[in-house]
Amino acid sequence: DTGVSQDPRHKITKRGQNVTFRCDPISEHNRLYWYRQTLGQGPEFLTYFQNEAQLEKSRLLSDRFSAERPKGSFSTLEIQRTEQGDSAMYLCASSSGEGTTYETQYFGPGTRLLVL
Amino acid sequence: QKEVEQDPGPLSVPEGAIVSLNCTYSNSAFQYFMWYRQYSRKGPELLMYTYSSGNKEDGRFTAQVDKSSKYISLFIRDSQPSDSATYLCAMSVYGNNRLAFGKGNQVVVIP
Numbered sequence: 001d002t003g004v005s006q007d008p009r010h011k012i013t014k015r016g017q018n019v020t021f022r023c024d025p026i027s028e029h030n031r032l033y034w035y036r037q038t039l040g041q042g043p044e045f046l047t048y049f050q051n052e053a054q055l056e057k058s059r060l061l062s063d064r065f066s067a068e069r070p071k072g073s074f075s076t077l078e079i080q081r082t083e084q085g086d087s088a089m090y091l092c093a094s095s096s097g098e099g100t101t102y103e104t105q106y107f108g109p110g111t112r113l114l115v116l
Numbered sequence: 117q118k119e120v121e122q123d124p125g126p127l128s129v130p131e132g133a134i135v136s137l138n139c140t141y142s143n144s145a146f147q148y149f150m151w152y153r154q155y156s157r158k159g160p161e162l163l164m165y166t167y168s169s170g171n172k173e174d175g176r177f178t179a180q181v182d183k184s185s186k187y188i189s190l191f192i193r194d195s196q197p198s199d200s201a202t203y204l205c206a207m208s209v210y211g212n213n214r215l216a217f218g219k220g221n222q223v224v225v226i227p
Contacts, residue, residue: 056213
């Protein structure tokens with residue numbers, strides 16, 4: 001069990017460019033989550049997958065954001081036409097997906113995005 | 117009003133002191149309450165989880181939940197410099213996996 005991994009760890013881009021982040025959950029974890037954390041704030045929920053199905057999306061996830069989880073394993077989060085307000089830490093988490101009530105979410109180290 | 121309120125003020129304490137952190141919430145549907153610890157430039161890691169009113173202890177850490185007051189607390193006894201981190205409260209509703217976080221408290225334990 002190597003934990004949740006995210007790539008890249010840091011990304012600097014210019015406004016208007018597209019960026020894509022990858023998350024590899026703990027193996028055999030069925031549920032995967034994306035959160036965004038800005039400086040001085042707690043993480044905010046963006047979206048959630050059960051296997052390959054995207055089951056919930058936050059209002060924070062504008063049309064410029066898209067997330068996928070093909071084959072129910074790794075996930076990608078793409079931001080199109082980045083804006084300076086997109087600068088944040090993007091966190092991925094996974095949970096086993098076996099529970100019907102509470103499950104511990106295990107977080108990755110995050111991808112820190114800076115939009116210039 | 118945000119669902120979860122956590123006074124984000126930094127906290128500096130001498131080594132060995134008791135650290136007291138708290139959060140309030142407005143959504144009475146929250147049933148699961150967590151405290152996460154986040155070191156600088158790292159992802160959050162779960163420290164403690166509880167779902168009922170009352171106290172839960174784990175070593176030097178005690179989590180307290182008062183559902184009637186919509187108030188949760190975390191106490192760290194005999195604080196150590198290695199406890200220096202940001203502490204985030206988080207909550208979720210039964211059957212919903214979305215975590216709602218507070219802003220976090222940065223704690224510095226001075227040797």
